[in-house]
Amino acid sequence: MFKYVIKRILIFIPTLLVVSLLTFALSSIAPGDPVEQMLSSQTGEGTSANLQANEQAYIEKRRELGLDLPIFYFSFGQMAIPDTLHRIPKRAHRDNLSRLINQHGNWDEISDYYYEIKDFEKDVYNIPKDSLNATPLINMKDAIKSLYANYDKEDIEKQLSDIPKFIGGAPSMGKLQSSFDQLKSKHTAMVTNTSSWKNWVPSFKFYGTENRYHNWFFGDKPWFGKDDGNWRSAGFVRGDFGISYKDQRPVSTVLWEAIRWTFGINIIAIIITYLVAIPLGIFSARNKGSISDQIITTILFLLYALPSFWIGTLMIIYLCGGDYLDWFPPFFRPDLSGGLLNDIKELSYYLFLPMICWVYGSFAFLSRQMRGGMLTVLGQDYIRTARAKGLAEGKITWKHALRNSLLPIITLFANVFPRAIGGSIIIEILFSIPGMGKVGYEAVVARNYPIVFAVMMFASILTLVGYLVADILYGVVDPRISFSSKK
Amino acid sequence: MSGTKHNAGDHIDASREEVNEMNQSYWAYVKRQFRKNKRALFSLYFVMFLAFIAVFADFIANEKPIVAKYKGTTYFPVIKQYGVSLGLTKWPKELQNVKWQNLEYDYAIFPPIPYLPKNTDMANAQFTGPFDEQRVKSKRWWHWLGTDDLGRDVLAGMIHATRIAFAVGLISMGIATLIGIFLGTLAGYLGDTGLRISRVRFWLNIFFFFIALFYAFGARSYILSDAISNSIISFVGQLLISFLIFFGILGAVNLLASVLKRIPFLGQKVNVPVDLAVSRLIEVIVSIPGLFLIIAIVAVAKPSLILVMVVIGVTGWTGIARLIRAELLKVRNLEYVEAAQAMGFSDIRIMLRHAIPNALSPVLIAVAFGIAGAILTEAFLSFLGLGVPAEVVTWGSLLNLSRSAPAAWWLAIFPGFAIFLTVTFFNLIGEGLTDALDPRLRK
Numbered sequence: 001m002f003k004y005v006i007k008r009i010l011i012f013i014p015t016l017l018v019v020s021l022l023t024f025a026l027s028s029i030a031p032g033d034p035v036e037q038m039l040s041s042q043t044g045e046g047t048s049a050n051l052q053a054n055e056q057a058y059i060e061k062r063r064e065l066g067l068d069l070p071i072f073y074f075s076f077g078q079m080a081i082p083d084t085l086h087r088i089p090k091r092a093h094r095d096n097l098s099r100l101i102n103q104h105g106n107w108d109e110i111s112d113y114y115y116e117i118k119d120f121e122k123d124v125y126n127i128p129k130d131s132l133n134a135t136p137l138i139n140m141k142d143a144i145k146s147l148y149a150n151y152d153k154e155d156i157e158k159q160l161s162d163i164p165k166f167i168g169g170a171p172s173m174g175k176l177q178s179s180f181d182q183l184k185s186k187h188t189a190m191v192t193n194t195s196s197w198k199n200w201v202p203s204f205k206f207y208g209t210e211n212r213y214h215n216w217f218f219g220d221k222p223w224f225g226k227d228d229g230n231w232r233s234a235g236f237v238r239g240d241f242g243i244s245y246k247d248q249r250p251v252s253t254v255l256w257e258a259i260r261w262t263f264g265i266n267i268i269a270i271i272i273t274y275l276v277a278i279p280l281g282i283f284s285a286r287n288k289g290s291i292s293d294q295i296i297t298t299i300l301f302l303l304y305a306l307p308s309f310w311i312g313t314l315m316i317i318y319l320c321g322g323d324y325l326d327w328f329p330p331f332f333r334p335d336l337s338g339g340l341l342n343d344i345k346e347l348s349y350y351l352f353l354p355m356i357c358w359v360y361g362s363f364a365f366l367s368r369q370m371r372g373g374m375l376t377v378l379g380q381d382y383i384r385t386a387r388a389k390g391l392a393e394g395k396i397t398w399k400h401a402l403r404n405s406l407l408p409i410i411t412l413f414a415n416v417f418p419r420a421i422g423g424s425i426i427i428e429i430l431f432s433i434p435g436m437g438k439v440g441y442e443a444v445v446a447r448n449y450p451i452v453f454a455v456m457m458f459a460s461i462l463t464l465v466g467y468l469v470a471d472i473l474y475g476v477v478d479p480r481i482s483f484s485s486k487k
Numbered sequence: 488m489s490g491t492k493h494n495a496g497d498h499i500d501a502s503r504e505e506v507n508e509m510n511q512s513y514w515a516y517v518k519r520q521f522r523k524n525k526r527a528l529f530s531l532y533f534v535m536f537l538a539f540i541a542v543f544a545d546f547i548a549n550e551k552p553i554v555a556k557y558k559g560t561t562y563f564p565v566i567k568q569y570g571v572s573l574g575l576t577k578w579p580k581e582l583q584n585v586k587w588q589n590l591e592y593d594y595a596i597f598p599p600i601p602y603l604p605k606n607t608d609m610a611n612a613q614f615t616g617p618f619d620e621q622r623v624k625s626k627r628w629w630h631w632l633g634t635d636d637l638g639r640d641v642l643a644g645m646i647h648a649t650r651i652a653f654a655v656g657l658i659s660m661g662i663a664t665l666i667g668i669f670l671g672t673l674a675g676y677l678g679d680t681g682l683r684i685s686r687v688r689f690w691l692n693i694f695f696f697f698i699a700l701f702y703a704f705g706a707r708s709y710i711l712s713d714a715i716s717n718s719i720i721s722f723v724g725q726l727l728i729s730f731l732i733f734f735g736i737l738g739a740v741n742l743l744a745s746v747l748k749r750i751p752f753l754g755q756k757v758n759v760p761v762d763l764a765v766s767r768l769i770e771v772i773v774s775i776p777g778l779f780l781i782i783a784i785v786a787v788a789k790p791s792l793i794l795v796m797v798v799i800g801v802t803g804w805t806g807i808a809r810l811i812r813a814e815l816l817k818v819r820n821l822e823y824v825e826a827a828q829a830m831g832f833s834d835i836r837i838m839l840r841h842a843i844p845n846a847l848s849p850v851l852i853a854v855a856f857g858i859a860g861a862i863l864t865e866a867f868l869s870f871l872g873l874g875v876p877a878e879v880v881t882w883g884s885l886l887n888l889s890r891s892a893p894a895a896w897w898l899a900i901f902p903g904f905a906i907f908l909t910v911t912f913f914n915l916i917g918e919g920l921t922d923a924l925d926p927r928l929r930k
Binding site: 011014015018019022023026027029030031032076077078099102199200202301302304305306307309310313314316317318323324423425426429437440441444445447452455456459460463464467 | 697698701702705706709767770771773774775776778779780782783784786787788789859863866867870871886889890893894896899900903906907910911914
């Protein structure tokens with residue numbers, strides 16, 4: 001048994017690694033730029049100083065979030081893609097550059113072209129505004145923006161042919177001519193000196209432990225030796241989950257607040273489910289085939305198929321204020337400050353509907369298992385013996401049959417639990433209960449990756465522990481199951 | 488001598504017929520058993536009815552007439568639209584960008600619901616209910632299930648949403664079934680000792696798997712992503728090319744391996760523990776919180792129906808793989824598989840022709856329940872406003888509208904009922920199949 005548990009826990013490690021890789025891959029493939037999102041408030045006047053300040057702030061923030069590192073230990077891809085592409089700060093620029101690489105394959109020329117656009121942009125922003133150049137300046141800035149974002153050959157050429165018009169648009173713009181000529185020559189070099197064959201040669205690049213995944217999962221804090229304080233993250237495995245992008249709070253704090261809700265609600269829900277489903281199952285088994293059995297089975301089947309997000313929506317619309325009945329609160333804002341009794345009152349007021357919505361679907365599953373187990377037991381010889389010796393039917397059910405049919409139901413607990421964690425996401429979002437599901441969902445929508453990682457990892461850990469507990473319980477309950485032999 | 492030969496042949500023919508008959512009679516028996524189950528049978532009819540609506544949605548709810556005579560020419564606009572979408576024909580000038588409902592036809596036969604889900608009826612905007620006063624030309628143009636904030640017809644939306652629900656349910660479960668059967672069969676039939684290949688083949692396959700991935704998908708990633716935004720047909724075409732490249736490279740490598748394995752060192756056999764690998768993979772996937780993963784993928788990517796189907800399918804195959812694996816572990820030690828092996832049939836033939844068909848019945852049940860689950864998942868995703876593009880109307884998105892308009896009860900009731908009924912009836916079919924296929928109930 002002990003050996004079995006150790007073996008199972010060892011299997012946790014590859015599973016969690018896979019989950020971590022999956023979540024991480026998701027965040028790196030996903031479009032959007034978290035740094036841009038966090039800095040979106042900062043947009044200054046269009047002066048050169050501001051341009052530089054903004055860029056500096058961007059690079060600082062990016063470094064702070066650890067996004068300036070390569071994504072993983074190694075990369076396997078086109079030879080044309082340089083191993084320094086991740087150093088280009090802006091996500092949008094990086095995407096466009098990799099498109100250009102995909103077309104031309106000559107990184108040296110492409111990077112020259114890119115930095116030439118930057119120089120040109122600086123020159124444009126250095127031109128002081130006057131009464132004559134307002135329109136051409138704005139047009140020029142737009143043209144530069146679209147140069148950053150365009151990889152299509154004709155689009156770029158169109159922008160490049162438009163720019164001379166803007167330069168001629170006002171006398172003060174004249175000094176841009178020389179740097180524009182340079183930009184044009186760099187562009188010509190990029191389109192003529194192509195080496196697109198490099199896109200069809202695979203190459204393997206190794207980056208070492210200085211990468212984002214390593215920093216997030218294992219951390220760059222030294223494991224041994226003295227701590228010089230020059231590290232960004234202690235890593236997930238050492239309990240450092242990072243900082244939430246949204247409100248800059250530690251993820252562990254956010255998560256702890258959420259897990260308490262999810263855990264508490266699920267425990268209560270599971271207890272309710274058992275309290276209702278077991279008697280129902282026993283009743284159905286004892287009256288097998290009767291009309292009441294059929295009615296119970298049908299109703300439970302219908303409840304099982306009723307989508308909880310529909311029922312939840314109906315409840316919120318018709319029972320929670322609004323235009324119809326005003327029996328329950330529309331928002332989840334329990335006031336948990338006035339002692340235990342008050343807390344219970346508040347919670348039962350706020351959690352009543354979510355609970356109903358949460359548990360009704362699982363009645364069918366559990367009571368069906370109970371009914372089946374009970375029927376099997378009631379058909380056994382020793383029950384017939386008990387009947388033969390004249391025991392009362394109630395005593396047979398409650399004393400002899402129940403015990404033996406209850407055990408498999410109890411082991412189901414561990415199976416129900418992980419499923420509950422995954423499923424409570426619906427209820428939490430619907431009734432805005434600040435649990436793990438809602439926090440995770442909001443984090444996904446807002447691209448708040450540190451929270452997404454943590455929620456994914458914890459949900460997987462809970463699932464794994466649930467299955468392990470289920471297996472152990474099976475072994476404890478049914479001594480016939482042995483974990484030592486292979487088959 | 489020839490006589491006895493003839494007799495022996497007769498005997499074999501007869502026994503083959505008998506086998507055929509038994510084979511047929513098993514499925515005939517299942518059919519009979521399923522028919523006895525009134526609830527399941529009714530569910531099947533209902534699902535067929537829904538499938539009919541899904542297939543012919545364009546003829547049931549459409550802004551265009553089915554047949555119409557306009558300015559002296561007779562048109563079949565609904566059918567013609569298919570040709571136009573495929574680029575085969577073009578609309579004549581006078582019918583380009585017109586409001587179909589308002590044209591002056593010589594005569595026109597409109598579909599039962601003369602609206603498309605996207606048609607906005609400004610006269611009946613701001614949530615007009617089915618029993619409210621509707622400003623329509625005649626009862627023919629009535630919004631039977633009301634409208635939404637922009638005056639879009641809810642019934643038309645629900646009819647076209649049937650198509651999406653079915654597409655998601657069938658395609659995602661199709662993907663899941665293919666993956667599940669493929670991996671489950673490999674694991675169950677080959678086990679941990681069934682696959683012994685030469686050393687050179689083993690290493691070449693591992694190495695060139697990545698190379699093939701690179702050429703098929705890595706180097707072509709922009710071609711593929713451009714094709715997605717272009718059109719579904721071009722995406723499918725490009726995807727096919729990618730798969731051709733992938734399997735072409737692997738096929739060539741395996742040919743090479745067949746030659747190289749003659750060299751004694753390279754030809755030494757290694758054991759590939761297929762069952763172990765597949766079982767571990769299943770274990771990993773099962774412990775990933777599925778719904779959350781789906782939400783995460785769908786929320787960060789561009790909204791697309793294909794993605795929703797693929798994601799549901801790729802995360803949902805483990806149950807089927809487990810069933811097939813367990814079934815084949817049983818089957819592969821049965822006499823008929825041994826007999827097939829003794830007759831020298833190849834592993835692939837035994838798997839495809841003999842082992843899988845016998846293991847298929849539990850999969851059928853899992854698929855029925857799986858479709859219900861996939862429809863439910865998609866409905867929940869679009870209820871959250873994820874996955875499906877904003878302009879596409881689904882049951883879930885209609886239900887979502889009701890959250891911001893509590894007074895529009897028809898938006899809360901009808902789409903919910905559609906989801907509930909569809910899911911229930913697929914579940915009932917699953918139950919009926921369980922009963923019909925359960926050999927314990929056989930007399």
